[in-house]
Amino acid sequence: MAPVSERSDGLRTHGASWLVQGLLWGATAAAGALGAIGAQGGEILRLAISVVGAFILGVGAGFASWWFTRYVIDGSEVRISSGVLTKKSRRIPYERLQSVDIVEPLLARLLGLAELRIEVAGGSDSKASLRFLKLEDAKELRTTLLERAQRVDATAGDDSLLVGDNLVGEPVDAEVIARVPPEQIMIGTLLSLDFVLAVVLAVALLVSALWFEFFIAAVGGIIPVVGALVQIIGKRVIAQWGFTLTRTDQGLRIRRGLLSRTSQTVPFDRVQGVSIKEPFVWRRFGWQRLEVDIAGYASDNDSTRSESSSILLPIADAALAQHVLEQLIPGIAADLPEALRPPRESRLFAPIGWKFRAVAAGPKVFVARSGWIQRTTDIVPHHKTQSVSLAQGPLQRRLGLATIEVHTPKGPVNARGKNLEAAPARLMVFDQLQRARAARALGR
């Protein structure tokens, strides 16, 4: 099956897709039925019938959704039509495309299938996905989409160039920038404060339960703590396993995952901002985590997934992190002029934190730093400035302070200078607008 078609009636996804989707939905439905009926304490036969019935319904839904889903990829856009009763058709023009990810959920991966996820900037439901394609087809399609998106950007929507388009597979010049070994990810997780806190809490609960012979009450406390631990491990270790960052023509490519594998491509010009996080213990070792703001990522309904997909580098030393940033935003490392720091009066708002806050604007980027437990450095390229605001509350007014903020799409980056001296803060707002304008005019 050729993945790219110019036919108008469209293609179905891979023939085994409905099986994977059906099994997933069937299992979910069966588990739901088991929970609902099991809680009532019904008889075994009734339980079995409802669980099997729910499973069959789930599989049927999977088949129906596969049967009625078709996709078309042509010179100017991707169209996906779906829906059994209510028909839905989504059109994605290439210039709106933010990123293309390939996700291999465990079940699909066993069958050699992958989901192609196309992210566009938009509201709450801003992604379109093709479930499932053969892995090679998905890769080929991703390359095609990214190339076309790039070309549309370059030629401002001139379709004639697409005639005789030749399709290449994996780009040959993929250069590995960073490889994060699983041991480092595990050590990093073990040394992060929230993980240590959760472990301490779990142990304390367990010990007190044994000591006071107080099981029922303690179990109620242990379950959420263990749940949090499992989530931390899933998000930071299993999802980031075998993390590899490569540079391709179309952007930085991230490959990661132990059970379900994900391959994300972040086009260079779609990065809205970067955040450098230095957690408390990590700082002693000089380690950092990089998170990235891509329009559309954070509006993913699944918050765990959106959190792990905005990680650009799970753990690295400062030199490597700087190297990666330089790849993503050239000129990011340029010397920053004198930073604007909050004056002493602002210690009323943050008795310790005020000393660690600063904002500065370099030739390419706006930088805001804050935090004394976890130090956060938020970086916004000038040409990605969405809007700028200045705010002042009654108490700030008495102290002559004001807060400035450079707005970015929803995500990990929050570039904010809190409680700065009012007059320079105002100046910075209008200077930032000037810088953003100049950078936009330059196109980068």
Place this chain on the structure above:
Amino acid sequence: MLPRLGTVNELFAPPGANWQHVSTRLCDVRRVMIVGLCATVAVAAVLVVLFFSRSWWLAALIVMWVAAIGAWGWFWAAANQQSWGYAENGEDLVVTSGVMFKRLVAVPYGRMQFVDVSAGPLHRAYGIASVTLHTASTETAATIPGLAAAEATRLRNRLTELGEAHGAGI
């Protein structure tokens, strides 16, 4: 060293021209809503109190409380209406608002994704509407309430036009 800004108005002054203000009918609409709400709450509370206990002093106390809140709302409506201002500069739209908590937001035209005009039934009766600018960031939150209907339409068309002219994608 920069000169320290003396007054608040200077800090939140527009960069170029003067602020354009929103219609005083915004104040009227809000007063109608406040008075209506307060009257409803007062009547309901008094009825409930008298039905259960016949303690006139409690009913009077409630009415006084609600009247005090209503009076505060009466003055708030005027102050808030006066605090709104917007300026269309060459390259960006600047919006300011707030009496106690002041805010100024500047949105480059090229960053605008879309513009909304909305008006509730009461707003329509008074002939006003609000215009909201959306960028790719939800934090922008640049809403201008209480524009005269014609001005709202003009502003929307103007902004859409400017957005297309300056458009810079995301």
